[in-house]
Amino acid sequence: MQIHDNPTLKAEARNLNFFYGEAKALKNINMPIYDKKVTALIGPSGCGKSTYLRSFNRMHDLYPGNRYEGEIRFYPDNTNLLSPEVDPIEVRMRVGMVFQKPNPFPKSIYENVAYGLRVRGENNKRVLDDKVEHALKGGALWEEVKDRLNDLASNLSGGQQQRLCIARALATDPELLLFDEPTSALDPIATGAIEELVHELKKRVTILIVTHNMQQAARVSDYTAYMYLGEMIEFGKTDEIFIKPSDKRTEDYITGRMG
Amino acid sequence: MHHKSLTNEQVRTLIAKGKLKDTLFQALGIIFLAIGLVVIFLLVSDMIMRGSERLNLEFFTNFASRRASQAGILSAWVGSLLVMTVTAFAAVPLGVAAGVYLEEYAKRNWVTEVIEINITNLAAVPSIVYGLLSLGIFVYAFGFGQSILTAGLTLALLILPIVIVSTREAIRAIPAMIREGSMAVGATRWQTCRYHIIPYAMPGILTGVIIGLARAIGETAPIITIGALTFIAFLPPLPFTEISPGVNAGLFDWLMSPFTVMPIQIFNWTSRPDPAFEVNAAAAGFVLMAMVLTMNGIAIWLRYKMRKNIKW
Numbered sequence: 001m002q003i004h005d006n007p008t009l010k011a012e013a014r015n016l017n018f019f020y021g022e023a024k025a026l027k028n029i030n031m032p033i034y035d036k037k038v039t040a041l042i043g044p045s046g047c048g049k050s051t052y053l054r055s056f057n058r059m060h061d062l063y064p065g066n067r068y069e070g071e072i073r074f075y076p077d078n079t080n081l082l083s084p085e086v087d088p089i090e091v092r093m094r095v096g097m098v099f100q101k102p103n104p105f106p107k108s109i110y111e112n113v114a115y116g117l118r119v120r121g122e123n124n125k126r127v128l129d130d131k132v133e134h135a136l137k138g139g140a141l142w143e144e145v146k147d148r149l150n151d152l153a154s155n156l157s158g159g160q161q162q163r164l165c166i167a168r169a170l171a172t173d174p175e176l177l178l179f180d181e182p183t184s185a186l187d188p189i190a191t192g193a194i195e196e197l198v199h200e201l202k203k204r205v206t207i208l209i210v211t212h213n214m215q216q217a218a219r220v221s222d223y224t225a226y227m228y229l230g231e232m233i234e235f236g237k238t239d240e241i242f243i244k245p246s247d248k249r250t251e252d253y254i255t256g257r258m259g
Numbered sequence: 260m261h262h263k264s265l266t267n268e269q270v271r272t273l274i275a276k277g278k279l280k281d282t283l284f285q286a287l288g289i290i291f292l293a294i295g296l297v298v299i300f301l302l303v304s305d306m307i308m309r310g311s312e313r314l315n316l317e318f319f320t321n322f323a324s325r326r327a328s329q330a331g332i333l334s335a336w337v338g339s340l341l342v343m344t345v346t347a348f349a350a351v352p353l354g355v356a357a358g359v360y361l362e363e364y365a366k367r368n369w370v371t372e373v374i375e376i377n378i379t380n381l382a383a384v385p386s387i388v389y390g391l392l393s394l395g396i397f398v399y400a401f402g403f404g405q406s407i408l409t410a411g412l413t414l415a416l417l418i419l420p421i422v423i424v425s426t427r428e429a430i431r432a433i434p435a436m437i438r439e440g441s442m443a444v445g446a447t448r449w450q451t452c453r454y455h456i457i458p459y460a461m462p463g464i465l466t467g468v469i470i471g472l473a474r475a476i477g478e479t480a481p482i483i484t485i486g487a488l489t490f491i492a493f494l495p496p497l498p499f500t501e502i503s504p505g506v507n508a509g510l511f512d513w514l515m516s517p518f519t520v521m522p523i524q525i526f527n528w529t530s531r532p533d534p535a536f537e538v539n540a541a542a543a544g545f546v547l548m549a550m551v552l553t554m555n556g557i558a559i560w561l562r563y564k565m566r567k568n569i570k571w
Contacts, residue, residue, distance in 0.1 A: 059442070092445040093445035096443065097443040099440065099443075101436060103440040103571075104440075105440065105454075105455060106459065106569040106571070118454075119444060152570075154570040
């Protein structure tokens with residue numbers, strides 16, 4: 001057996017249900033997330049893939065009336081991210097997120113990246129400088145912005161803004177990085193740059209990515225999960241899912257007969 | 260269902276009819292707009308013309324006097340300025356805190372619902388009612404007397420709803436993705452408010468505050484109710500200056516000083532039998548209006564300056 005056939009678990013959803021008020025949006029999801037791998041979530045609009053993704057950093061806690069059932073186990077410490085005893089802020093300190101539309105703060109490039117560190121009480125200029133540079137390099141943006149770190153982030157192009165948001169998330173060394181359709185607002189060239197970056201990033205962080213673009217899922221991910229109507233229909237290695245899906249519904253979606 | 264299609268001829272007549280109404284409505288709009296503007300223009304220019312002979316430096320540096328030609332607005336404009344300062348310092352922290360709490364922290368339930376309705380209602384309460392309230396609470400119960408402090412706090416209550424509502428509207432204009440972006444890196448609600456929500460809402464908040472102050476500076480009824488003097492020939496004590504032999508004023512002594520404000524001075528002059536005072540009233544009216552316009556101008560400038568850097 002090759003070593004990557006036996007990956008370590010980073011997280012695991014166990015009997016996960018989620019409710020927006022009365023409406024059940026996720027139905028009994030069980031799924032492993034492997035360490036330092038890219039896992040793609042695919043499925044038609046409204047299938048619950050973003051809802052599922054946003055459970056990993058407790059984003060739903062920001063809004064009233066949302067409710068989780070079940071667990072998301074996080075390793076190696078085996079914490080249940082959804083436990084009421086676990087502070088969502090602590091969860092977000094460990095799990096970073098990149099959003100659908102680039103959402104840099106209307107501040108300088110530098111302050112955008114430094115924000116997560118400042119929130120953690122880091123005020124030492126030299127430490128901040130160092131980590132900001134490191135994060136921007138991680139976001140493949142350093143070369144483009146190193147001479148204008150004090151410029152407003154809004155002056156960057158859409159693709160640069162999204163890489164800035166990736167750098168912002170990387171600055172605090174998350175263990176798991178969530179991507180919610182990160183390229184849906186970008187042109188093909190910027191999309192290519194982000195995909196390349198995702199490939200690079202999995203060396204240091206576990207990645208869970210929602211995408212409506214199946215080619216993208218095939219290009220960037222090691223594992224793929226197909227979701228439909230709030231259910232996890234199929235999970236497996238990306239090659240296997242795309243070459244010979246075991247569920248008829250997955251096959252229909254992948255071959256474009258549905259969705 | 261039977262659809263009958265129109266001939267080209269019929270279509271053209273229809274369009275012509277529609278366009279005629281378009282033109283008519285436009286003309287009507289321009290006429291009404293002109294009526295409004297002309298009336299304002301006439302009022303203002305009449306005031307300037309009648310007051311112009313009194314608009315010189317002495318008018319600003321003289322106290323009220325029995326002789327119209329020597330009477331000035333020194334105590335009135337200083338009073339207005341000081342009262343506005345107190346109002347701003349009281350209304351801004353209270354209003355912004357209330358607005359941020361309601362938008363960012365408060366749970367949506369019937370209690371917040373009742374609070375919200377009441378804030379809207381408060382904005383519609385006649386200003387004299389605030390005057391009566393302050394007379395009871397600030398003047399007598401708290402013993403602040405008929406002072407600058409009392410007047411400032413009264414007007415602060417008056418504009419509090421404006422500040423709260425404009426704070427909330429400014430916060431609502433901030434996209435949810437900014438809030439989520441902040442929370443996603445592990446920020447607390449307060450950190451999100453402190454670093455993002457309040458700074459980005461600031462242009463809107465400041466606009467609301469200045470519009471509120473512009474309203475407050477013209478208020479007469481509540482100030483009369485709390486008992487502001489109409490004839491006053493001294494200034495509030497400047498901090499650390501000698502007020503009586505060997506006694507220096509404290510930093511905040513001016514807060515407890517009697518005072519008058521611009522609208523009261525104007526009201527006082529218009530009620531005099533000597534027509535010469537009407538000139539003073541017109542001149543003071545012009546000054547008051549200039550003060551309000553300046554405040555609005557500052558609001559517009561600040562909003563423009565601050566919004567330049569805030570793009571989503």
